Amino acid sequence: MSFPTVVFYxxxxxxxxxxxxxxxxxxxxxxxxxxxxxxxxxxxxxxxxESEFLAISLVLVYVGAVMVLFLFVVMMLDINFEKxxxxxxxxxxxxxxxxxxxxxxxxxxxxxxxxxxxxxxxAAPLAADASxxxxxxxxxxxTYLWPFELAAVVLLVGMVAAIALTMRKRKDTKFVNPGDQxxxxxxxxVRLVKMAAVKRxxxxxxxxxxxxxx
Amino acid sequence: MMEFLQxxxxxxxxxxxxxxxxxxxxxxxxxxxxxxxxxxxxxxIGYMQVRIGPNRVGYYGLLxxxxxxxxxxxxxxxxxxxxxxxxxxxxxxLSIGPALAAWAVVPFTDxxxxxxxxxxxxxxxxxxxxxxxGVIIAGWAANSKYSFLGALRSAAQIVSYEIAMGFALxxxxxxxxSLNLVDIVNQQGHGVAGGSALSWNWLPLFPLFIVYLISxxxxxxxxxxxxxxxxxxxxxxxxxxxxxxxxxxxxxxEYANMILVAAMTSLMFLGGWLSPFPASWGVLGASGFIWxxxxxxxxxxxxxxxxxxxPRYRYDQIMRLGWKVFIPVTLVWVFVVGVWMxxxxxxxx
Numbered sequence: 001m002s003f004p005t006v007v008f009y010x011x012x013x014x015x016x017x018x019x020x021x022x023x024x025x026x027x028x029x030x031x032x033x034x035x036x037x038x039x040x041x042x043x044x045x046x047x048x049x050e051s052e053f054l055a056i057s058l059v060l061v062y063v064g065a066v067m068v069l070f071l072f073v074v075m076m077l078d079i080n081f082e083k084x085x086x087x088x089x090x091x092x093x094x095x096x097x098x099x100x101x102x103x104x105x106x107x108x109x110x111x112x113x114x115x116x117x118x119x120x121x122x123a124a125p126l127a128a129d130a131s132x133x134x135x136x137x138x139x140x141x142x143t144y145l146w147p148f149e150l151a152a153v154v155l156l157v158g159m160v161a162a163i164a165l166t167m168r169k170r171k172d173t174k175f176v177n178p179g180d181q182x183x184x185x186x187x188x189x190v191r192l193v194k195m196a197a198v199k200r201x202x203x204x205x206x207x208x209x210x211x212x213x214x
Numbered sequence: 215m216m217e218f219l220q221x222x223x224x225x226x227x228x229x230x231x232x233x234x235x236x237x238x239x240x241x242x243x244x245x246x247x248x249x250x251x252x253x254x255x256x257x258x259i260g261y262m263q264v265r266i267g268p269n270r271v272g273y274y275g276l277l278x279x280x281x282x283x284x285x286x287x288x289x290x291x292x293x294x295x296x297x298x299x300x301x302x303x304x305x306x307x308l309s310i311g312p313a314l315a316a317w318a319v320v321p322f323t324d325x326x327x328x329x330x331x332x333x334x335x336x337x338x339x340x341x342x343x344x345x346x347x348g349v350i351i352a353g354w355a356a357n358s359k360y361s362f363l364g365a366l367r368s369a370a371q372i373v374s375y376e377i378a379m380g381f382a383l384x385x386x387x388x389x390x391x392s393l394n395l396v397d398i399v400n401q402q403g404h405g406v407a408g409g410s411a412l413s414w415n416w417l418p419l420f421p422l423f424i425v426y427l428i429s430x431x432x433x434x435x436x437x438x439x440x441x442x443x444x445x446x447x448x449x450x451x452x453x454x455x456x457x458x459x460x461x462x463x464x465x466x467x468e469y470a471n472m473i474l475v476a477a478m479t480s481l482m483f484l485g486g487w488l489s490p491f492p493a494s495w496g497v498l499g500a501s502g503f504i505w506x507x508x509x510x511x512x513x514x515x516x517x518x519x520x521x522x523x524x525p526r527y528r529y530d531q532i533m534r535l536g537w538k539v540f541i542p543v544t545l546v547w548v549f550v551v552g553v554w555m556x557x558x559x560x561x562x563x
Contacts (some may be wrong), residue, residue, distance in 0.1 A: 003226075029354060033301075036347070056336045064343025065373060068350065071367050075354050075362070096435065131332045133393060 006049055015041040028074045036067045053133045236328055240317050248469040249279035255518050287480040289458035294356060296453065301355035306456070306463035309348025313470040316341045320477055321396050323487045323503050335383060335393045338478065339376075342433070345471060346372045349435075349442060349452045352464070356455035364451025367529065368435060368442035374536035381544035382426040385419050385551050386482045389562045399486035401562070403501075411490035416483040418554075418561055421547045422427040423483040425540045427513070430475035432536070434468060436517055438524035439532060446526075472517055473510065480509035 018038040023033040039062045110117055112182035141150045220228030223540035253268065253275065260267025293299055319334035321327035331337065346369060353365020387393055390401040402414045416423045432439040443451040453464045480486055487506040493499045527535070555562055 030301075033351070052331070052333050053336070056333055056340045060336065060340040060343055064340060064346075065376065068346055068369055068373055070488075071350055071354075073367065075350070075365075133333055175530075178531070 004048055008045070011044045011048070015045070028077065028079055029071065032067065032071050032074050034072075036063055039063050039067065051132055053136055169187050221243070233328075237318075239330060241314060244314070244317065244470060244473070245466070247473060248466055251282065251469050251473065251514065252282070252465075253279050254392055254514075255521070256537065258515065258518045259522040283462070286458055286462040289396065291458040291460050292455075293456060294358070294455050296357045298355040298357065301351050302455075303460070305348050305352035305355060306460050306467070307348075308351060310467040310470065312341045312345040312348075313467040313474065315457055316470065316474055318367050319395065320474070321481070321486070322506060323398070323501070324396055324400065327396065330394070330396055333393050333400070334395045335387060335482075338395075338474075339380060339383065342471070342474070343372075343376055345467070348464070348467065352456070353452040356452075358455050360448040360450075360454045361452050363448050364454070367444075370535075371435075371439065371441065371532060372433060374533060375429040375540070378425055378536060378540035378544055379429040379433065381541065382419075382422040382429065383482070385422040385544070385548050386415060388548065388555065389415065389419065391562075395481055395486075398480055399488065402485045404412060405486050410492045411485070414485035414488070419483065419547070419551065421543050423468045423479075425544050426483065427516070429536075429540065430479060431517060431520060432532070434471045434475055434517075436468075436472065437521040438527050440526060441529055441532065444526065473515065476510045476513035476517070477506075478504060479513050481501060484509045484513075 005088050015038055018034045018041060021034040022038060025034060039058060043055040043058045043063075046058065081198060140145075219232050223231060240331060256278070257267040257275070265402070268278040270542045271277040293302060309362050319327070319331055320327050321330065321336050349368040349372075350365045353361040353363075353368070356362075374472055380495065386398060390398040392398060392401070435442045441447075441451075443453075448454070483503075486509070487503055488501045489495075489499050489505050491499045554560060
C-alpha cells in the first residue's frame with residue numbers, strides 16, 4: 001500500500017468517526033466541534049486529490065468562518081436534552097425508512113453501469129508546477145462566467161433577504177453617531193458660570209453653635 | 215546534508231528527518247523570539263511610561279523570560295471542577311497549533327522557505343482563521359461567565375476583521391498576480407521606482423496596508439482591541455481559569471501570532487527581504503534576511519507602541535470600525551487598483 005493510500009484510509013476513518021459523533025454526541029457544542037473535525041478531514045481528502053484551492057477554501061470558509069458563527073450560536077443555546085429525546089422511539093420507524101430509501105438510492109446510482117465507477121482511473125496527476133488556482137480562475141471567469149455570476153447573485157439575494165427579514169428598528173437603542181461625538185466641543189457640554197462668592201447663611205451657623213453647647 | 219541523510223536512512227525516511235530538522239530550525243528560534251518579545255514589550259512600555267521595566271534577573275533584565283518560563287513550568291495546572299476537562303486541555307493546543315503551523319510557508323529569503331507552495335497566502339489565511347477555536351473552546355470549556363463573555367467577544371471580533379484582512383490581501387494578490395509569497399515579494403522588487411522602498415506595495419496600496427496593519431492588531435487580540443481579555447471588565451477573558459503551563463501556551467500563541475502578522479505585513483507590503491535602497495548601492499542595496507528581520511521588528515515595535523498609547527476600544531466601536539469603515543475602504547481600493555491596473559498609468563506589468 002502506497003503512502004497516499006494509507007493517508008486516505010486514516011483520513012476516511014477519522015471522517016466517518018467524526019460524522020457519526022456529530023449525530024450521536026449528547027452535547028450540541030461537542031457535535032459542532034466534531035463537524036469542524038469532519039470539515040477539516042475532508043479538506044485533507046481534497047489535498048490528496050491535488051486540488052489545494054478547494055481544500056484550503058473549505059478550511060477558510062467553513063472551518064474559519066461558518067462554524068465559528070455556528071458555535072457562537074450553539075454555545076448560547078439552552079437546550080433541554082430530555083425534551084429533545086422524548087419522541088425518539090415514536091419517530092424511529094419513519095426515520096429509519098427514509099434513511100434506508102436514501103441508502104438504497106445511493107447504492108443504485110453508484111453501482112449502475114452508467115456511472116462506470118468501476119473503471120474510473122482517477123484524475124491524471126498534475127505537473128509539478130501546475131497551479132490549479134490559476135486554471136480554476138481561468139475557467140470561472142471565462143467559460144463559466146454566467147453560471148458563476150448567477151450563483152453569486154443568488155447568494156446576494158439570500159443575504160439581503162435574511163438581513164431584511166431579521167432587521168427591526170429597536171426603540172430603546174442608545175446608539176450615538178460617532179461623527180457627532182467627534183465634532184463636540186467643550187462649549188457644547190460645559191457652561192462656565194461666573195458668580196460672586198456668597199456668605200454662609202446664618203441659621204446653619206446657629207444650629208452648629210447650638211450643637212456645641214449641648 | 216539531505217543527500218547524506220537519504221544515504222543513511224533511505225529516500226523517504228531521509229526526506230522526513232530532513233524536513234523535521236528544518237521545522238525544528240524554524241520553531242526553536244521562534245520560541246526564543248517569543249520569549250524575548252515579552253521582555254522587549256515590558257522594557258519598551260516601561261520606558262514609554264518613564265519606568266525602567268524588568269532589570270533584576272540577569273544583566274539588564276536579560277534573563278527575565280527564562281525566569282518567567284521556569285515559574286510557569288513549576289506552577290500547578292488547575293482544572294476547574296465544573297469544566298469540560300478534555301476540551302479545557304485541548305484549547306491551548308488548538309491555540310498554539312495554527313500559530314506555529316502557519317510558519318511552514320513563510321519565506322525568510324527567496325531561497326529560505328520550508329514549503330514554497332503556490333497557495334501559500336491562502337494557506338496562511340486558512341490556518342490563522344483556525345486560531346479562534348482555541349479562544350472559543352477555552353471560554354466555553356472553563357464554564358465560567360467571564361471566560362464565556364471573552365470567548366463570545368473574541369469570536370465576533372475575529373470574524374469581523376478577517377473579512378477586512380482578506381480584502382486587503384485581495385489587493386496584494388491582484389497586483390502581484392500570484393498567491394505565492396516568494397513571488398509577491400519578488401514582484402515588489404521591480405517597478406517604476408527601481409526596486410527601492412518606493413516600489414513596495416505599501417505606497418500604491420496604502421489604504422490596504424493601514425487596514426491590514428490595524429486588522430492584524432485586532433486579529434491577535436492586542437491592545438487597543440483586547441476586549442477578549444479586558445482585564446478591567448472581565449478579569450482576563452477567555453483564559454481566566456487557566457494557570458501554569460496551560461496559560462503559558464496561550465501566551466506563547468499570542469506572541470507567535472504577533473510575530474506572524476508582523477512577518478506577513480513585511481512580506482506583503484514592506485518588500486520582505488528586499489533592501490529599502492536601490493540595488494546599485496552595493497552592500498546596502500543587497501537583499502537579505504537582515505532586512506526582513508528589521509522590518510518585522512519595526513512592525514512589532516508599532517504593536518508595542520499601540521499598546522502603550524491607546525485606550526481600549528469600546529465593543530460597539532470595534533464592530534463599527536470593522537464593518538462600516540474597513541470593509542468599505544478595502545472594497546473601494548480594490549476597485550481603484552483594478553481600474554489602475556487596466557489604465558495606461560499602471561505600475562504593474
